[in-house]
Amino acid sequence: MSAGEDGTPRREGGPAATARHAVTAEEVARRAGVSQSAVSRAFTPGASVAPKTREKVLAAARELGYRPNAMARSLITNRSRIIGVVMAYLDNLIYPDVLEKLAAGLQQRGYQMLLFTGFKDRHSDPVFEQVMQYRVDGLLLASTTLSSDLSDECAAAGVPVVMFNRMTEHPLCSSVTSDNCKGGRQIAEFLVAGGHCRFAYIAGAAISSTNRDREAGFREGLLRHGIARIGYAEGNLELADTRAAARGLFAADEPPDAVFVGSDHMALAVMEVARHEFGLRVPEDVSIVGYDDVGAADWPSFSLTSFTLPVAPMVDAAVELMMEQIESSSILSHHRVVPGRLAVRGSARLPGEPVRDQDGTLIWAPARME
Amino acid sequence: MSAGEDGTPRREGGPAATARHAVTAEEVARRAGVSQSAVSRAFTPGASVAPKTREKVLAAARELGYRPNAMARSLITNRSRIIGVVMAYLDNLIYPDVLEKLAAGLQQRGYQMLLFTGFKDRHSDPVFEQVMQYRVDGLLLASTTLSSDLSDECAAAGVPVVMFNRMTEHPLCSSVTSDNCKGGRQIAEFLVAGGHCRFAYIAGAAISSTNRDREAGFREGLLRHGIARIGYAEGNLELADTRAAARGLFAADEPPDAVFVGSDHMALAVMEVARHEFGLRVPEDVSIVGYDDVGAADWPSFSLTSFTLPVAPMVDAAVELMMEQIESSSILSHHRVVPGRLAVRGSARLPGEPVRDQDGTLIWAPARME
DNA sequence: GCTTTTTTTGCATGCGTATGCAATTTTCTT
DNA sequence: AAGAAAATTGCATACGCATGCAAAAAAAGC
Numbered sequence: 001m002s003a004g005e006d007g008t009p010r011r012e013g014g015p016a017a018t019a020r021h022a023v024t025a026e027e028v029a030r031r032a033g034v035s036q037s038a039v040s041r042a043f044t045p046g047a048s049v050a051p052k053t054r055e056k057v058l059a060a061a062r063e064l065g066y067r068p069n070a071m072a073r074s075l076i077t078n079r080s081r082i083i084g085v086v087m088a089y090l091d092n093l094i095y096p097d098v099l100e101k102l103a104a105g106l107q108q109r110g111y112q113m114l115l116f117t118g119f120k121d122r123h124s125d126p127v128f129e130q131v132m133q134y135r136v137d138g139l140l141l142a143s144t145t146l147s148s149d150l151s152d153e154c155a156a157a158g159v160p161v162v163m164f165n166r167m168t169e170h171p172l173c174s175s176v177t178s179d180n181c182k183g184g185r186q187i188a189e190f191l192v193a194g195g196h197c198r199f200a201y202i203a204g205a206a207i208s209s210t211n212r213d214r215e216a217g218f219r220e221g222l223l224r225h226g227i228a229r230i231g232y233a234e235g236n237l238e239l240a241d242t243r244a245a246a247r248g249l250f251a252a253d254e255p256p257d258a259v260f261v262g263s264d265h266m267a268l269a270v271m272e273v274a275r276h277e278f279g280l281r282v283p284e285d286v287s288i289v290g291y292d293d294v295g296a297a298d299w300p301s302f303s304l305t306s307f308t309l310p311v312a313p314m315v316d317a318a319v320e321l322m323m324e325q326i327e328s329s330s331i332l333s334h335h336r337v338v339p340g341r342l343a344v345r346g347s348a349r350l351p352g353e354p355v356r357d358q359d360g361t362l363i364w365a366p367a368r369m370e
Numbered sequence: 371m372s373a374g375e376d377g378t379p380r381r382e383g384g385p386a387a388t389a390r391h392a393v394t395a396e397e398v399a400r401r402a403g404v405s406q407s408a409v410s411r412a413f414t415p416g417a418s419v420a421p422k423t424r425e426k427v428l429a430a431a432r433e434l435g436y437r438p439n440a441m442a443r444s445l446i447t448n449r450s451r452i453i454g455v456v457m458a459y460l461d462n463l464i465y466p467d468v469l470e471k472l473a474a475g476l477q478q479r480g481y482q483m484l485l486f487t488g489f490k491d492r493h494s495d496p497v498f499e500q501v502m503q504y505r506v507d508g509l510l511l512a513s514t515t516l517s518s519d520l521s522d523e524c525a526a527a528g529v530p531v532v533m534f535n536r537m538t539e540h541p542l543c544s545s546v547t548s549d550n551c552k553g554g555r556q557i558a559e560f561l562v563a564g565g566h567c568r569f570a571y572i573a574g575a576a577i578s579s580t581n582r583d584r585e586a587g588f589r590e591g592l593l594r595h596g597i598a599r600i601g602y603a604e605g606n607l608e609l610a611d612t613r614a615a616a617r618g619l620f621a622a623d624e625p626p627d628a629v630f631v632g633s634d635h636m637a638l639a640v641m642e643v644a645r646h647e648f649g650l651r652v653p654e655d656v657s658i659v660g661y662d663d664v665g666a667a668d669w670p671s672f673s674l675t676s677f678t679l680p681v682a683p684m685v686d687a688a689v690e691l692m693m694e695q696i697e698s699s700s701i702l703s704h705h706r707v708v709p710g711r712l713a714v715r716g717s718a719r720l721p722g723e724p725v726r727d728q729d730g731t732l733i734w735a736p737a738r739m740e
Numbered sequence: 741g742c743t744t745t746t747t748t749t750g751c752a753t754g755c756g757t758a759t760g761c762a763a764t765t766t767t768c769t770t
Numbered sequence: 771a772a773g774a775a776a777a778t779t780g781c782a783t784a785c786g787c788a789t790g791c792a793a794a795a796a797a798a799g800c
């Protein structure tokens with residue numbers, strides 16, 4: 001169990017260190033021959049300290065390995081510089097990216113991230129109790145919503161709430177989303193222009209605003225061309241469910257020749273099923289379009305046409321929204337919708353109208369749609 | 371920018387709430403007609419409180435929306451119940467999974483996760499400064515190591531350090547890894563048994579212990595069969611670098627007919643290049659084997675033979691190791707190596723010896739190897 | 741050099757909680 | 771019912787730091 005893989009035993013439980021005593025400002029003060037206040041000020045940008053004193057303090061701090069205690073500080077300042085991030089699951093391929101960019105953005109502004117995830121099945125309310133105990137300065141929810149009561153509580157506690165990739169009707173929560181509705185519409189136009197005739201939609205989380213808007217946009221776009229009846233199934237953001245949904249559609253009497261799947265994560269699974277279980281050629285037999293434009297969409301094996309979820313600008317917007325509210329210490333409800341674009345690849349038949357190249361990605365956006 | 375996508379303006383900056391005053395134990399105490407100590411005890415499991423009193427307190431707390439302040443608590447107890455998790459990047463497909471399981475495991479034990487990520491290029495030392503200010507009870511590093519000085523500092527501060535998927539020579543850090551060496555060896559045996567003759571290895575992060583061990587195992591396994599010279603290139607865990615590495619190998623005069631790629635993340639990219647850029651059939655023209663067994667390895671498009679990184683047991687081990695040290699408040703160096711197995715799929719030619727089925731996955735593990 | 745202004749410093753306090761200790765109440769014994 | 775034992779409670783304090791205020795020191799003005 002704890003031997004090197006070649007059999008030699010490794011040192012175990014060597015010199016057990018049991019310090020558990022962190023250096024305090026008081027100790028640094030004594031060493032530097034100043035008061036504790038001076039130490040505090042030396043570590044507070046813009047505080048009133050003589051340069052010489054600051055030097056002495058920093059030197060002593062370095063020698064002792066002192067680091068200010070963020071907990072104690074937050075007790076006084078009433079600011080933890082921690083943002084609670086709730087992300088129920090990380091399956092969707094965009095979330096690692098979101099997390100990275102979010103962490104970088106917050107870090108840059110001197111904030112840390114307390115992450116709550118890994119409770120896909122359970123409700124997020126118990127998690128909420130935990131978050132609030134740490135007196136987070138803000139709350140960011142991705143692919144989750146908060147019950148109305150809890151939103152109220154946050155507002156009452158002065159904790160701004162920003163939803164990422166989800167809308168909410170709550171009057172005191174902000175949100176950042178992509179233009180789901182427009183995306184859905186544009187995909188409808190694109191598929192119609194491509195000469196398809198039997199359409200289907202595979203839903204993500206049926207109750208989420210994100211899914212609702214994508215679906216609504218898609219249906220609306222089709223309706224403009226007189227298409228009202230389309231195939232429908234729910235993938236529920238789960239691979240197993242998605243595969244089952246795809247099987248149902250492809251096995252039908254009149255299988256679709258154009259499928260819009262509510263997220264790339266699911267779209268890739270649908271493509272696998274189409275090709276390997278039904279022997280369908282993509283896009284000759286069936287066109288598949290996704291949403292999110294995850295990294296794998298661009299791999300030759302998939303070459304998935306997909307509407308871009310503009311992660312970087314969305315994260316920027318979310319961080320900005322959060323900072324604004326924290327700094328003004330007032331809860332304002334703002335809803336930002338970040339535009340995306342259709343990245344045209346090989347998984348859907350092309351319309352006659354030309355696509356154009358933009359930064360190496362093929363875009364389809366006819367004038368009348370803009 | 372902040373209008374509904376149908377053009378109707380949304381309510382913006384509605385009733386700005388500016389509470390910023392969290393309820394304290396003192397207030398709850400007054401309301402319940404008890405002392406502040408009683409409130410504290412009511413929220414401390416196992417404390418000495420009469421059931422009736424506890425009820426009164428909890429009722430008052432509920433009415434006021436009181437939640438204990440974790441910061442203040444940590445100041446007294448000298449325990450933050452926060453684990454610092456440093457994960458330089460999340461590209462590797464296993465990390466979302468690791469993160470989810472880790473969060474769940476820590477949560478269950480009443481710990482939270484302060485996540486540091488999104489600094490692939492930069493060094494992790496500045497991050498370290500931040501982590502330590504929050505007086506984390508433990509530090510978990512995935513795909514990163516700590517300079518020796520910083521490891522010393524952690525030990526001195528009584529903060530246990532657990533490395534995940536990386537080994538370290540530092541006498542006061544623990545680690546949890548898969549059996550990289552054995553994995554590499556077994557892959558070598560498998561490929562030799564499959565009748566291949568020109569081998570190549572594509573490295574991940576060349577300096578990491580993980581890569582070193584996988585490569586060493588692979589080379590050792592080949593050497594047992596008298597094979598000393600093999601192709602080599604570095605993918606550096608980056609897709610672009612990996613593709614370049616693959617191109618170099620496949621374009622060589624004597625291209626390999628068996629490639630072991632240091633991680634699935636890269637192996638998938640190698641497969642893409644082989645198929646779509648060189649028109650190679652997998653496994654007829656070239657066998658490709660990866661390491662990690664990520665979800666996508668099992669997709670029909672790839673069907674990647676891969677050595678399993680046993681994420682769940684590894685996370686369990688890491689959490690256990692962490693808790694052990696926190697609870698005993700002594701730093702012990704333990705190194706856990708969790709066994710994996712070769713998941714045999716279609717990307718590599720099969721040896722004559724049979725593979726066997728285990729829980730739906732094909733395993734190849736001849737008796738002499740066990 | 742002396743006063744006025746400005747800068748720097750230390751003192752004292754409080755943030756919200758946990759906990760040892762002594763006082764108080766309750767329960768148990770006989 | 772009275773005394774002993776046990777359970778409960780409140781008081782006071784400390785955790786590590788930031789900050790208002792007044793004292794001290796330094797700089798500036800004359």
